[in-house]
Amino acid sequence: MNLARTRRKIYFRFLVLLAVLSAIAAAGSDAALGHPSALALSVRAHMNVLAGPGMRGRGSATPDEHAAAVYITGQLKNYGIEPAASGGGYVEQIPVERYTVTGPPVLSFQVAQRQNRWTHGNEFSVWRLGAAHLSGPLLKIDATATAGKVAPGSVVYLDSAANPWSKADELIAEGASLVMLNRASAGGQISKDLPRIPNRLPDKSIGGLDASGTKLILADESSQIISSLADGTIITLDTPARVAKGFTWNAVGKLTGSDPAMREDALVLSAHLDHLGVARNGGAIYYGADDDASGVSAVLEMARSLSSGPRPKRTVVFAFFGSEEIGGLGSTWFEEHPPVRLDHVVADLEFEMLGRPDPKIPSGTLWLSGYERTNLGATLDEHGGHLVPDPHVGENFFQRSDNYVLAKKGVIAQTISSFGLHKDYHRPTDDLAHIDFTHLDEAIGSLIAPITWLANSDFKPTWNSGERP
């Protein structure tokens, strides 16, 4: 054991002691109403550590994110949860590549010996970028063309369509590497703002939340030129970028099911442990108390509760993902290196932003993203849950969290939340002072009975017809 490690260990013990002391002090204000519950004390301790100044906002793929994973590991060990990280232990260290775009993308193609080079912000504007280098044969599709198979890697020019942006998504799903739209039908400005390149895992897979392909809009004159090119013309899009290699961290534990006939079935309870860290100018800390220290606390309390009673019949996995905020990298790694077979996962419940009530839903309830897509929410409600459909139609919350990475694999994966679009979202003011602890404690408390039931039942939720993503 080296000195640095000993120091760090002492530092963490000190942090935990501080957290417990401040939890007792904070919960003391409720003492007039009776003794604070064990759950309330424990939630305060998690929140004070995770969203306190020592964690510096748990920046994605930073040592602060690692510190959050270490804190979570300590709790899981205390509860007697088994380690389940892909490389052994509780913490997965995952190599990541982060990109910084250093100049405008350049689109090039050759016509009759002449090389054409167009620059982002002039002849075209990249709307969404999937990678630093893309190249493929041109395929022109006009409005009246019925859906045909797009050869993988094609660069599609979509002349016009009723809904060009959603048509572009369809073409990307069919295998197009790049979709070019004309400004006249797609709208939008020829912006000079530099696009972002999604961060990646070392095997080159993009985080599941960022995998939406490359789209650009062409200025009017450029559209005319592209539409006059022959199909099959090679189009290349190059973006100058710097890559920084680093790591992100997941923490993963599990309780192996007690029933030999049911332990192959697994329930995954998950939350993301990272947030936005410290502002680049070295100023403000983005504490991420609601997003998502509250969800991490919920999963930790579920682990504490399920490990303190009779062992559940089904296997329960407790997964805490790194780098959600920079594209769902931790959950993408988890899906590629799962501790149990994904086709044995009966449900993944992701916990996101439970720290304040949502004024759009009845008090004492939580919303479940994609409630209408499966029979899981209604069934949990029959067993003591207080879940309602997500009231924020149009926000696409089902697609905006780590649950979506698993849902795309066919796993029933949904997010439980009470996020009411508060103005502190992704601001330094998402801090402990803005957490409604009474609500958070009740929210977590209300989940224990239905989830304990699910961990012991043989109920397998299913997608409602046509609702599987």
Ligand SMILES: [Zn+2]
């Ligand atoms: Zn967030």
